[in-house]
Amino acid sequence: MEYLVKSGSPEKQRVGCVIVGIFDRRKPSTQAEALDAASGGLIASVMRRGDMDGKLGQTTVLHGLGDLFCDRILLVGCGKERDFNTRAYQKACAAAAAELDAMGGVDAAFYLTELNVRGRDDFGWSVKQALLTIEDNFYRFEACKGPSYEKHSRKLSRLVFQVPRRSDLPAAERGVNEGVATxxxxxxxxxxxxxxxxxxxxxxxxxxxxxxxxxxxxxxxxxxxxxxxxxxxxxxxxxxxxxxxxxxxxxxxxxxxxxxxxxxxxxxxxxxxxxxxxxxxxxxxxxxxxxxxxxxxxxxxxxxxxxxxxxxxxxxxxxxxxxxxxxxxxxxxxxxxxxxxxxxxxxxxxxxxxxxxxxxxxxxxxxxxxxxxxxxxxxxxxxxxxxxxxxxxxxxxxxxxxxxxxxxxxxxxxxxxxxxxxxxxxxxxxxxxxxxxxxxxxxxxxxxxxxxxxxxxxxxxxxxxxxxxxxxxxxxxxxxxxxxxxxxxxxxxxxxxxxxx
Missing domain, CATH: 3.40.630.10 (Zn peptidases)
Known part of the structure; x- marks a missing residue:
């Protein structure tokens, strides 16, 4: 898996999937709002139908995105915004990882790293924690399986962690380096x-x-x-x-x-x-x-x-x-x-x-x-x-x-x-x-x-x-x-x- 960091708008990403957060009571994150505006209200309509209400760990994958550059949008429930702490962040990242593991795209842009986590103000921490959580969920022990066992295959090979500003990139790169080694x-x-x-x-x-x-x-x-x-x-x-x-x-x-x-x-x-x-x-x-x-x-x-x-x-x-x-x-x-x-x-x-x-x-x-x-x-x-x-x-x-x-x-x-x-x-x-x-x-x-x-x-x-x-x-x-x-x-x-x- 290749991990990178980048700063850019979600609606401009040419990737297989863009991952954004939705808070409880159908409250979109800033990144989800940008995608919703660019798609003519697609995310709002999904929430109105009841397919995503923002409960912690809930996920919904959107296809048929019209003029958007990405192939899919993955909405991840983040729970109550005032309660979005380290544990909630880990659970949201784990939920995203489970969907990414089963998804067909080869690359994705991960915007949960831009969310404000209570008690954390370091994007290096956000990136590192997301990477560790994702790798933990991707892990499989298959060394002792027999020749007839079909080993797990994952198409995703490139994940880009997003941060709000270019000035945040050095901290995010540190998070990737420490996260990958760990x-x-x-x-x-x-x-x-x-x-x-x-x-x-x-x-x-x-x-x-x-x-x-x-x-x-x-x-x-x-x-x-x-x-x-x-x-x-x-x-x-x-x-x-x-x-x-x-x-x-x-x-x-x-x-x-x-x-x-x-x-x-x-x-x-x-x-x-x-x-x-x-x-x-x-x-x-x-x-x-x-x-x-x-x-x-x-x-x-x-x-x-x-x-x-x-x-x-x-x-x-x-x-x-x-x-x-x-x-x-x-x-x-x-x-x-x-x-x-x-x-x-x-x-x-x-x-x-x-x-x-x-x-x-x-x-x-x-x-x-x-x-x-x-x-x-x-x-x-x-x-x-x-x-x-x-x-x-x-x-x-x-x-x-x-x-x-x-x-x-x-x-x-x-x-x-x-x-x-x-x-x-x-x-x-x-x-x-x-x-x-x-x-x-x-x-x-x-x-x-x-x-x-x-x-x-x-x-x-x-x-x-x-x-x-x-x-x-x-x-x-x-x-x-x-x-x-x-x-x-x-x-x-x-x-x-x-x-x-």
Whole structure:
């Protein structure tokens, strides 16, 4: 898909389709009014017949446009004008995307980007948000379909985002550049997470990292094997991998495009490519979705690719702890005590609390090998995060207030939200053990918080934040599939760090 920006009147566009908004109670946008005047009242007559009343998400396609240069007009309902906020804008863009996906034209002019969105006054934001929403709706995972499957075909190949004035074009072009790179990163993350566990193994992730560095200038990849991790004393990560015939990998990707004196931002991802729970076996229902337990790793891949594609002048390191968690005669057991790379010992009370073990050693590796400015880990860590926040926001923890605030603001900016949660010392006592330095789980209460508290024991020397993405990394049911979150949040955070210091 080719995305461009332009400033011009809707009635003068020679394209397959012009997309304009209609607000609730049949109130045309300024762009729709211009088309209506040029067409002799065509849009007004459609609204009078009741085919479009402006309800949010409603769409109507108009043909037979007389003297207009375009082949079609797509009317998109935007809801009440006074309530046209970020969420309403996203829904309107999604509705437009659904129609464009099924439409026959090869190009279109998109005028929803000219609408006033409450609380937003940047056309760069409007263009970027529209692009991300459209790409999200266009996504299909077809890599594992058989030869008889007819893959989705879309005729649309060129979409022009419109802005009111020529002076708005630089901001809009920035929105396209950031949006395309972010959307490509989101797609990469979705593809990885949607891949089945028999294909997407820790070795597959390592190969993907090597391939990424081969095709993108400035990215270096190193893969630590189990022998390397054993020499480093990574007993927590290796304890998890013992039940699997697939060897664990610690994947390190470095992008050094800042100055040598710039401390790197480090992104750490949980890469459990399939999680059966180990000896503490999960229930069979929906266990297939545990291929998504590497959503944190997928997000690191996506954010790293986006940063390199945008050529951000920044130093970023991606670290992925990749393993499977399966039951086996050699699998670690409840009651076992593992020694982490940090030297801290961990009593295993539940082998299904494995992600924190893998991340613990990854965080220690980061502490010993880098002098990071900030460390952000992300993991599909706990069902408790879903209970607390549902599927709208990731749970956000951290030991540094400015870092937490920057991540929350980045998520708000791109609609990939995270919500701050407490990380008080009082929760640490829930991890007390009679036999080791700590247990790997606390009680039933506050499960997401005690999981974050566990990780904090391995990140106290770091400026650190943790995103529990269990509620946002994938969708279940009819819409089952990876979301690519929080790639957009992470990418926006890196952009903000680059240009705001």
């Amino acid at each position: 959307a490509n990163g989101v797609k990469f993350a979705k593809d990885l997470a949607n891949m089945p566990g028999n294909i997407c193994t820790p070795t597959y992730l390592a190969d993907q990292a090597t391939s990424l560095s081969d095709r993108m200038n400035g990215l270096k990849t190193q893969v630590l094997e189990e022998a390397d991790m054993e020499a480093l004393g990574m007993g927590a990560l290796l304890g998890v991998s013992r039940g699997s015939s697939q060897p664990a990998k610690l994947i390190v990707m470095e992008y050094n495009n800042g100055t040598k004196s710039d401390k790197p931002t480090v992104l750490v991802g949980k890469g459990v490519t399939f999680d059966a729970g180990g000896i503490s076996l999960k229930p069979g229902a929906a266990m297939d979705e545990m291929k998504y337990d590497m959503g944190g790793a997928a997000s690191v891949f996506g954010a790293m690719q986006a940063a390199v594609e945008m050529n951000l002048p920044i130093n970023v390191v991606g670290v992925i702890a990749a393993t499977e968690n399966l039951p086996d005669g050699d699998a670690y057991k409840p009651g076992d005590i593992l020694t982490s790379m940090s030297g801290q010992t961990i009593e295993i009370l539940n082998t299904d609390a494995e992600g924190r073990l893998a991340l613990a050693d990854a965080l220690t590796y980061v502490e010993r090998n880098y002098d990071p400015d900030a460390v952000v880990d992300m993991a599909t860590l706990t069902g408790a995060a879903v209970i607390a926040l549902g599927h709208e926001a990731a749970a956000l923890y951290g030991n540094n207030s400015p870092l937490r605030r920057a991540l929350r603001d980045a998520g708000d900016q791109v609609g990939d939200r995270a919500w701050p949660m407490p990380l008080w010392e009082e929760y640490q006592s829930d991890l007390d053990s009679n036999f080791a330095d700590m247990a790997n789980v606390g009680g039933r209460a506050g499960g997401s918080i005690t999981a974050a508290s566990f990780l904090h024991r391995f990140a106290r020397k770091l400026r650190w934040a943790h995103l529990d993405i269990a509620g946002v990394a994938w969708k279940s049911g009819k819409e089952k599939g990876a979301t690519g979150r929080p790639v957009s949040l992470l990418t926006q955070y890196l952009i903000d760090r680059t240009y705001q210091g």
